[in-house]
Amino acid sequence: MPSDFITVAHIDDLPPGRCTSIETDDCGIALFNLEGRIYALDNMCPHAGGPLGEGTIEGEHVSCPWHDWKFHIPTGVCQKNPTPSLNVPCYEVRVIEGAIQIARPSQSS
16 A cells, blocks of 8 residues: 655664664654654644653663653554553655655555
8 A cells, every 4th residue: 555655864874773863844853863764743742741752762762862761663552551541653665865754644554
């Protein structure tokens, strides 16, 4: 099933081991580069709304900068209390000619 992708950043702006916050028309996105693989999560921590894209990467996890809640970057699963209501949505990502693109939130799974 084809998805509608939007460009949100350039690969040169997100070196390995780094994360960033991106605002789109639809929502806030946290982008992560884990050893060259790009991941995208919803940017809002479900605990208190902290910006996950400004957090600290520890292996495959990001710590929210506000209260240190941790989330598994590839899956969005909350490590403090892994219940579905506290997990963060993940977005499909592709990189085309250096452009980081995500599936529009309404289109991704």
